[in-house]
Amino acid sequence: METTAHNSIDERIVRFIGRHHVLTLATSDDEGLWCSNLFYAYDKTEGRFLFSSGDDTRHARQMRANPHIAASVVLETRLVGRVQGLQIAGTAEPADDAGRRIYLKRFPYAAVMELQLWQLRPSQLKLTDNTLGFGKKLIWKRL
Numbered sequence: 035m036e037t038t039a040h041n042s043i044d045e046r047i048v049r050f051i052g053r054h055h056v057l058t059l060a061t062s063d064d065e066g067l068w069c070s071n072l073f074y075a076y077d078k079t080e081g082r083f084l085f086s087s088g089d090d091t092r093h094a095r096q097m098r099a100n101p102h103i104a105a106s107v108v109l110e111t112r113l114v115g116r117v118q119g120l121q122i123a124g125t126a127e128p129a130d131d132a133g134r135r136i137y138l139k140r141f142p143y144a145a146v147m148e149l150q151l152w153q154l155r156p157s158q159l160k161l162t163d164n165t166l167g168f169g170k171k172l173i174w175k176r177l
Contacts, residue, residue: 043081043174047161050120051076051107055140057083057122059154060104061096068092074107074154075140077133083122083154084129084137086144097126097152105154117164124156 059070070093072085083105087094097103103126108119129137129151138145159174166172 041081041177043159044161044172046163046166047120047159047172047174048076048078050109050118050161050163051083052078054107054109057085057105057107059085059093060106061093061100061126063096063099065092065096068096073141075137077136077153080132081156082133083156084133084151085154086137086147086149086151088150094150094152101125101127103154114168115164117162119162121160121162122154122156123158124154126152126154129153 055073055075056071057074059072061068061070070087070091072087074083074085076083087097089095103124105122105124106120107122109116111117130153133153134149134151137149137151156174157176159172161172163170163172
């Protein structure tokens with residue numbers, strides 16, 4: 035297990051994030067826990083995930099009530115030696131105009147939609163990557 039505790043995220047984690055486009059978001063409030071699958075764009079400069087979610091969704095209501103969230107991105111495979119998955123902990127908040135530009139660059143068709151963009155600012159990332167060795171984990175924590 036390699037742990038990095040500084041602002042620079044291991045490039046292997048960044049490459050994994052860039053090869054995917056759907057994350058599973060986990061939110062909670064007094065109603066309980068909820069999971070949602072969402073398209074995301076990754077802002078490498080700011081180290082944040084950008085995603086769209088309407089205000090009327092359960093997970094948006096929960097993010098407003100409790101901004102502490104978790105997420106995961108996974109490579110689906112039946113081959114044990116190819117297993118890769120990213121676990122994320124962080125906070126959610128509405129995204130800014132720069133985030134909107136990044137999201138629309140990745141998903142230009144979303145320009146015709148009424149977007150309510152959010153950002154996930156990670157406080158911790160953990161990539162399990164069996165291509166680096168069985169059970170190999172790369173961990174990053176925000177200082």
